[in-house]
Amino acid sequence: MKNYKIALLKGDGIGPEIVTQAVKVLNRAAERFGFTISYDEALLGGSAIDATGVPLPPETIEKCKATDSTLLGAVGGPKWDSLPGNLRPEAGLLGIRGALGLFANLRPAKIFEQLREASPLKAEIIGDNLDIMVVRELTGGIYFGERGRRTVNGAEAAYDTEMYSVPEIERIARVGFRMAEKRDGRLCSVDKANVLESSRLWRATVARIGKEEYPDIKLSHMYVDNCAMQLVRNPKQFDVIVTSNIFGDILSDEASMISGSIGMLASASLSEGKSGLYEPIHGSAPDIAGTGLANPLATILSAAMMLRYSLEEPQAAQAIEDAVSEVLKTARTADISAEGIWQVTCEEMGDMVCGLL
Amino acid sequence: MKNYKIALLKGDGIGPEIVTQAVKVLNRAAERFGFTISYDEALLGGSAIDATGVPLPPETIEKCKATDSTLLGAVGGPKWDSLPGNLRPEAGLLGIRGALGLFANLRPAKIFEQLREASPLKAEIIGDNLDIMVVRELTGGIYFGERGRRTVNGAEAAYDTEMYSVPEIERIARVGFRMAEKRDGRLCSVDKANVLESSRLWRATVARIGKEEYPDIKLSHMYVDNCAMQLVRNPKQFDVIVTSNIFGDILSDEASMISGSIGMLASASLSEGKSGLYEPIHGSAPDIAGTGLANPLATILSAAMMLRYSLEEPQAAQAIEDAVSEVLKTARTADISAEGIWQVTCEEMGDMVCGLL
Numbered sequence: 274m275k276n277y278k279i280a281l282l283k284g285d286g287i288g289p290e291i292v293t294q295a296v297k298v299l300n301r302a303a304e305r306f307g308f309t310i311s312y313d314e315a316l317l318g319g320s321a322i323d324a325t326g327v328p329l330p331p332e333t334i335e336k337c338k339a340t341d342s343t344l345l346g347a348v349g350g351p352k353w354d355s356l357p358g359n360l361r362p363e364a365g366l367l368g369i370r371g372a373l374g375l376f377a378n379l380r381p382a383k384i385f386e387q388l389r390e391a392s393p394l395k396a397e398i399i400g401d402n403l404d405i406m407v408v409r410e411l412t413g414g415i416y417f418g419e420r421g422r423r424t425v426n427g428a429e430a431a432y433d434t435e436m437y438s439v440p441e442i443e444r445i446a447r448v449g450f451r452m453a454e455k456r457d458g459r460l461c462s463v464d465k466a467n468v469l470e471s472s473r474l475w476r477a478t479v480a481r482i483g484k485e486e487y488p489d490i491k492l493s494h495m496y497v498d499n500c501a502m503q504l505v506r507n508p509k510q511f512d513v514i515v516t517s518n519i520f521g522d523i524l525s526d527e528a529s530m531i532s533g534s535i536g537m538l539a540s541a542s543l544s545e546g547k548s549g550l551y552e553p554i555h556g557s558a559p560d561i562a563g564t565g566l567a568n569p570l571a572t573i574l575s576a577a578m579m580l581r582y583s584l585e586e587p588q589a590a591q592a593i594e595d596a597v598s599e600v601l602k603t604a605r606t607a608d609i610s611a612e613g614i615w616q617v618t619c620e621e622m623g624d625m626v627c628g629l630l
Numbered sequence: 631m632k633n634y635k636i637a638l639l640k641g642d643g644i645g646p647e648i649v650t651q652a653v654k655v656l657n658r659a660a661e662r663f664g665f666t667i668s669y670d671e672a673l674l675g676g677s678a679i680d681a682t683g684v685p686l687p688p689e690t691i692e693k694c695k696a697t698d699s700t701l702l703g704a705v706g707g708p709k710w711d712s713l714p715g716n717l718r719p720e721a722g723l724l725g726i727r728g729a730l731g732l733f734a735n736l737r738p739a740k741i742f743e744q745l746r747e748a749s750p751l752k753a754e755i756i757g758d759n760l761d762i763m764v765v766r767e768l769t770g771g772i773y774f775g776e777r778g779r780r781t782v783n784g785a786e787a788a789y790d791t792e793m794y795s796v797p798e799i800e801r802i803a804r805v806g807f808r809m810a811e812k813r814d815g816r817l818c819s820v821d822k823a824n825v826l827e828s829s830r831l832w833r834a835t836v837a838r839i840g841k842e843e844y845p846d847i848k849l850s851h852m853y854v855d856n857c858a859m860q861l862v863r864n865p866k867q868f869d870v871i872v873t874s875n876i877f878g879d880i881l882s883d884e885a886s887m888i889s890g891s892i893g894m895l896a897s898a899s900l901s902e903g904k905s906g907l908y909e910p911i912h913g914s915a916p917d918i919a920g921t922g923l924a925n926p927l928a929t930i931l932s933a934a935m936m937l938r939y940s941l942e943e944p945q946a947a948q949a950i951e952d953a954v955s956e957v958l959k960t961a962r963t964a965d966i967s968a969e970g971i972w973q974v975t976c977e978e979m980g981d982m983v984c985g986l987l
């Protein structure tokens with residue numbers, strides 16, 4: 274029987290409880306589809322700071338590298354907010370993205386038909402089956418460029434550098450084009466080429482890759498300010514969006530909010546190889562940790578993405594996604610509760626998804 | 631009688647026709663409130679490129695400096711899109727912001743009650759009288775930082791620098807605080823302090839100015855990705871937002887789209903002194919130029935803002951704003967048309983506003 278090794282980074286806040294439910298679901302899927310999974314836990318974020326003094330212990334990187342893929346809960350919380358930048362939970366997140374070379378962040382923003390009502394947008398704006406995929410560059414740009422302080426005209430100043438090289442743009446562009454190939458064949462590249470030099474190189478490079486390698490994909494270019502508008506005005510126009518690290522951070526959060534059910538949205542961060550890091554897009558919600566209110570579905574769907582993109586178990590992935598769709602008809606956690614539908618705890622939700630598998 | 635001197639930068643596309651209507655309204659207001667205005671036209675953007683080869687002729691800067699304030703239509707269009715960055719219409723816009731020291735960009739995003747239906751957001755999300763003011767830093771950050779190309783590991787790369795100094799942050803923070811004082815007393819400063827060094831300096835500086843100079847204003851801090859979400863999830867939570875040039879570019883466009891009537895939104899760009907540059911937030915819409923379809927109301931409201939912020943004619947400003955509110959009940963341009971309401975041209979709309987003054 275095939276055995277997969279998965280690193281678990283439970284993280285902080287609701288992280289442990291949602292990962293526990295996802296593991297339960299993974300085990301049930303493994304049983305049903307005839308494979309096994311062994312898990313290796315490691316520390317990241319606040320819990321790592323508490324135990325080791327740093328948000329990303331070297332051991333965590335080693336463990337993740339030694340497995341087929343990594344499942345992450347969520348990191349961060351007010352407890353660690355006053356630490357200096359490089360010792361905060363977020364630094365652990367950025368560190369592991371860099372250390373594992375996770376340059377491609379896939380953030381689907383889709384509306385679950387059962388949760389249509391939850392969107393802040395009017396029904397006619399979201400239309401039917403809204404499904405946008407944001408492909409965000411994750412190991413470059415202003416997140417990883419040179420930064421620091423200096424003195425300008427006698428005053429203190431701080432700077433950060435947005436930088437992209439041609440190979441960095443090429444590889445993320447290819448991820449965007451390949452994603453569009455598997456979906457509706459439309460890729461929108463988002464930049465600020467009317468102002469930024471890095472965006473001008475971005476635009477020219479994406480255009481060239483499109484012309485040379487993916488002539489059948491319908492490529493368009495949009496300025497980031499316009500994209501932020503268009504996501505609200507007419508989100509249906511988008512299939513796949515590819516963009517830089519910082520623009521992707523902003524636009525993918527905006528796009529996910531359009532779905533109105535952020536507790537449902539999964540994400541994948543991929544490297545050149547097969548392995549990746551999978552996590553819900555929501556945060557660690559320290560205020561509800563331990564109360565049973567957390568929604569484990571985004572983490573369960575992240576586990577499904579892992580089965581599809583990193584473990585080559587697409588059937589198991591599909592079965593989990595179907596079970597999640599199904600369960601929404603009868604049971605919901607508090608964040609997506611609706612009249613006439615049973616409100617369940619985090620653990621009960623995990624059990625119900627298992628039951629439907 | 632008081633005489634004001636105003637520079638007119640009609641610009642490209644629909645620019646000339648909407649500015650013409652705003653001038654008509656300004657003249658009518660001047661007549662009614664007992665002052666006069668003399669105008670001096672100058673070139674900016676595509677029309678300047680066509681006439682002089684550059685998007686911002688030195689003469690334009692001189693003319694603007696010699697007047698009490700500047701009214702701008704809109705610049706840009708596909709005709710000039712393939713020119714190199716520094717020769718494009720947008721470079722003229724950035725250039726004049728820099729040359730006139732227009733460091734504070736005020737972008738109100740409000741819902742006109744008569745146009746509530748136009749918002750893509752559900753009625754319960756926008757609530758009553760949604761009115762957000764985005765204060766965007768306009769002459770610093772990545773728009774004006776060092777940029778260029780270099781070679782990284784043998785590959786071509788391009789970079790831009792986000793940089794802010796303490797005095798730059800202080801002065802825009804004060805604009806934000808003062809604006810909040812005049813409104814609901816709440817200021818939300820938006821940054822990405824969990825990643826960017828410039829944002830950490832931004833946050834610390836805004837917090838200090840708040841504590842030292844504006845202890846009565848309720849100051850909060852929010853990450854830009856979260857803000858992009860919250861604007862869609864619950865825009866009512868915001869009163870005044872203060873943020874950097876690039877984040878303000880993105881967030882103010884998103885916020886304005888929430889109103890659903892971008893053809894209605896004005897903006898002001900202010901320097902240390904009294905004078906400023908006023909313009910609609912929408913673009914030059916070259917596709918409808920000359921058809922009579924353009925909506926002049928955002929430009930007319932920009933002229934009203936000018937009367938209020940730069941010319942000390944608040945009564946005239948109020949009268950224009952009231953006339954615009956009034957006219958919406960009976961007549962609309964195509965972009966905001968509604969059943970049972972007379973659809974008028976750009977020129978007719980200008981005449982109707984004058985008639986109500």
Ligand SMILES: CC(C)[C@H](C(=O)O)[C@@H](O)C(=O)O
Binds near residue numbers: 824
């Ligand atoms: C926590 C933060 C550093 C992170 C980011 O900006 O990338 C988060 O917002 C995300 O999008 O995963």
Ligand SMILES: CC(C)[C@H](C(=O)O)[C@@H](O)C(=O)O
Binds near residue numbers: 498
């Ligand atoms: C045209 C462009 C350079 C400009 C900007 O980004 O500032 C525009 O988007 C704006 O917001 O006024």
